[in-house]
Amino acid sequence: MSGPVKRQYDSSRRQEQARENRRRVMRAAHTLFVTKGYGRTTIADIAAEAGVAPETVYSAFKNKAGLLHRTWDLAVGGDEQDIPMIERPELRAGFAEPDLRKRFTAFAVVNTAAMRRTARLHIAVRAAAASEAAAAALVADIDRERLAAMAEHARAAAATGRLAVSEGECRDVLWTTTDGTLWHQLAERREWSDERYAAWLGRLWVSAFVLP
Structure with missing residues (x-):
């Protein structure tokens, strides 16, 4: 044996x-x-x-x-x-939250943690995309997948009846504010803590998206 x-x-x-x-x-x-x-x-x-x-x-x-x-x-x-990011437990828990204010606040926390892991690499890959085919292909994949994910967030927000803007506007603003640029500018360059950044991003989304 x-x-x-x-x-x-x-x-x-x-x-x-x-x-x-x-x-x-x-x-x-x-x-x-x-x-x-x-x-x-x-x-x-x-x-x-x-x-x-x-x-x-x-x-x-x-x-x-x-x-x-x-x-x-x-x-x-x-x-x-x-496991795709959109299917991970921390995000599915957010989708299950009926209070849209709490949902966007929680999503801001999850997104901030993701930016800590990805933003520097995302910026580096974008910088290489003009001259490196592999980098350009990855950027296109990232943008497409993130847009699809933000569309799902927007659809779920609209289904609550509490969305203050169109579903398309919600999707596009989420897509624009989750590419790592804001996190890099505020957390890296202006030295905000991730906690401060997440709280600010949550307030931004709530004020832009949620009916009073």
Whole structure:
């Protein structure tokens, strides 16, 4: 019995090591894409930062474009679970809140946490989009998916009968205020705390969207 148990144990260890290597590579990629720029960062740079061989990066992600997409997915969700942001429990709980003021206030808190994870990378990818096809493709995907998500928020808000603007206006304003630019300007450049930013964003949305 000792043989099969040992092989199973060794296999589990290898799988966990592979997962840890992927996490290290994605963390390294995130850091370098933000600080050095996507176009100027090489697979060799990322491998060195992560402490793995370049072959390990290629084996796990195939190429830099594949790594960029997986790094973005990790930043958005905060973990490696393949669950769209709109389906995550913290957002579904917001949709279940009948009070529209509380709903937008809660959404502002969730969005602020997401901006902490994604805004710097989003800005770096947008900066690279003019000259890097992979970055341009990711930006297009991000914008399309975020617009669809904000449309769902707007539809749900309209269904309460308390929305003060059109569903389309709600969608477009949410889309514009959730791309990381506001968070970067206020939290990063003006040094607002995330708590202050979330409270302000919640007040902004409530005043713009909710009938008195």
